[in-house]
Amino acid sequence: MNSRSSALPYIQVSPLALVLILFFSIPVALVLLVSFFRYQMLVGIVPDFTFKNYADILTNRTNWMLYWSTIKFALIVLAITGFIGFWISYFLVFHVRNLVTAIALFLVCTVPFWTSNIIRMISWRPVLGREGVINQALVGSGLTDQPVEWLLYSDFAVVIAYVHLFTLFMIVPIFNSMARIDKSLLEAAVDAGASRWGVIWNVVLPLSKTGIALGTLFVVTLVMGDFSVVTVMSGGLSGSAASAIFNDLQFLNYPRAAANAVILLIVVLLIASAIFRLVDVRKELVR
């Protein structure tokens, strides 16, 4: 149909392009611009071309610590969500025989995705808190004398909340690529003498690669960009790369916030391009 009207696709994608240019490209470009501006107490933002903001950030040990802590969170959460995502998908695709049951269970896993993240995060308070469900159970059963303090407002709570919020981003793409695996490939592997693990390792895992990559992209970028979960769930004890921006904004220091944002954006894009280099996500999506 290309020959019928070559202008048509341009017309069709122009609203999308317009919105993205207006609300994504230009803002990002301006953030880059502002990151070279100067901040002056009481005056505010002063146009300039200075690397001072970047120098401030890169020489500040706290910022390095924040990035290190964020990357640590990202890796831990990636490991946990990857594990859960792979095995839940495997269970739904290869163990549940009834298609309707599989779809129903898949929906059970995805419905929370469509509800408020903040509410889901807060909902851990009555569970993990000092007088929460778990501590009541622990003390009540006599397993501990004192309530366990590190359940809430700790790195543990942050990881729990991340896993709670982001595992769906892992399950959906992995499920999607696993569901496309031709079942006879598994049988062919069994014919060739592969054990259960042999099949998983040699056939299922490599063929789920795109889903895992896409899930990794989502989970890592979501953790890298988060500041609300880490603030609320650690009780302000831990921070993230994005919470540095958040702090700068509290002081209305827009240039430094912008510089921080640019650095964060570069890190995120580097991670994303590394993932895109590993697997051709686009080919997988558009096919």
Next chain:
Amino acid sequence: MNFTPVTAPSGASVTDTSNSGEIRLVDLTKKFGDTHAVKDINLTIPHGSYCCLLGPSGCGKTTILRMIAGHEAPTSGEITIGGTSVLGLPPVQRGTAMMFQSYALFPHLSIRDNVAFYLKMRGVGRDERRKRADEMLERVQLAHLRDRMPAQLSGGQQQRVALARSLITNPRVLLLDEPLSALDEFLRLQMRVELKTLQAELGITFVHVTHTQPEAIALADMVVVMDTGRIDQAARARDIYNSPATPYVARFMGAQNVLTGKVESIEGGIAKLKSARGETFELAPQKAAPAVGDDLSFSVRRDYITIHKRADAETQTATNSVLGTVDSIEYQGNFVKVSLQVPGLDTFVANVPDHDYFIEPIGPGDAVTASWDKKHAHVLDRVDTGASEPYAAH
């Protein structure tokens, strides 16, 4: 292709000593939910034979194949290969290899790694693995493509890779699920010959599932014709073709006309039948003598029917003939397929030799008499219930 049996890989634990590829299915039943996919199947496939399971889709032939392969567990019954039960054993210990309809080549592995997969699972070292996979690829004449990915090969090439991958396990039984259905007509005929040659060279048992009659006839030492969940007839191809056991087989194989009548008298071993429409038929002496009053169905091959034009007024039929009107004419090269409309019959076809037809050409709408010699009437085991078979070949 030039195949020779491959020696068992070193360190392979062969569970059976006989190494015979004789397959026995005893009272084999498979239920999916409440429906029987396969019911009380009894079948022996001799060692080293080429067996075709033939039937329309949904008749249970693939289920049988998958149960032999160990990809489906029977609900009840027994499967033995080489005299020992294989129930519960994984495919490799059964000595079976399966070639899938879609070929099931691993899309993420090169051709060589696909073929070497079995060896990798056995822990054979990389160099040894490659060497043996390359040897096998040499045999299917694909060594030059060993570094390609499956998606880069043509259908015919993919099939050879699948074959190589199956044969590297050194099976005593090769199971083929509709292996030719994805190929175009030309390749299909070529691969058909190659499969047959291969089987003869290897001397192992081939079980081949198909829904195409000519494919089964051309390939098989033994054809198993299946109706929904049961076996109607298992015999040599020629017997299936000439002496179908049931009206279903007669119709499904396509070369026969099926007629039914009630036995009126038996004189000198010759039974006289009268049909519901008043025609009279004669049957030559049979193994089991029918009794007067029985309903009997018999079949007559299409090429044993002769056709004559008749005057419209002529409504009396001679013995061993029916009256009809020509419905359609199809020229087939060496014969002409004449389809008749005979009141009370679903189909009635005469294959008239080319030169006979053109001596006295007839056309649609002509009134004709179709007749045959009584020695060509073959009695069926079952009385025709008149169920038309949508998958029947024409």
Next chain:
Amino acid sequence: MPSSQDRRPWTFYVLSLLMLLFVLFLYGPMISVLVLSFQGPSASLNFPLRDPSLIWFDELFNPTRVGDVPGAFSRSLPLALVVMVLTVLISVTAGFGFRHRFRGSGPLFYMAIASLIIPGLVLSIGILVTAQFLGLSASWYGTALGAHLTWTLPFGLLIMFAILGRLSPSYEEAAFDLGASRWQSIKDVVVPIVFPGMIAVALFGFTLSYDEFPRSWLTVGTRNTLPLEIWTMTTNVTSPALYALGTVTTVISFFVIAVALGSIILIQRRRSK
């Protein structure tokens, strides 16, 4: 192969247990919030539930105590609806555009992906700065709307890819052959086929906007949307009113999800008849 044997392998039971634990992990906390939102006047934020009552729901509509919850609702709902409609229109047409080869399709695709993965806070700053450069003030119906679209459109586009990937171009071609105009072929052939997918896009558009926090943070201007209101409450409010609000928003989300999934199921069932 695990799925075709009659006897289930042991991994089935292990993974069933994992599935059960995961579902418990997903829903357990949400259910406890739901239950505790009916807490009595004791105002305890923890179990047990004493003297169940509706007072904390009542509290929500009493702005002096907990902030402007009804006002936040009155902004969040229309915003989510507008985002939903725009997301469906824009991402569905763009999805069709991407079926053709056109120059710039690669950059546009990667721009959409970048827009999806950019940290919300970074985008939030950008949009605020842009508005200031243009001399505009941030508002929930302007800047926040745009900020939400940068998040919902890529999602909608990815869903459309998944759906249109399965739509053979031969349907459209067949419609052309039968004498349909381009518009007719879209209206009578393509739209009915992709309709369930459009509902899914709408569901994403609505819920992602309705629950969006980081992208809203700097872009809504002076009047809060609901997630921002909740965010403020997490630091200020120490009564079960917070849970009551959580219950109300979750019920609204579930209602939207149920309508969307229900209509998809209804369409599929009608088709299979």
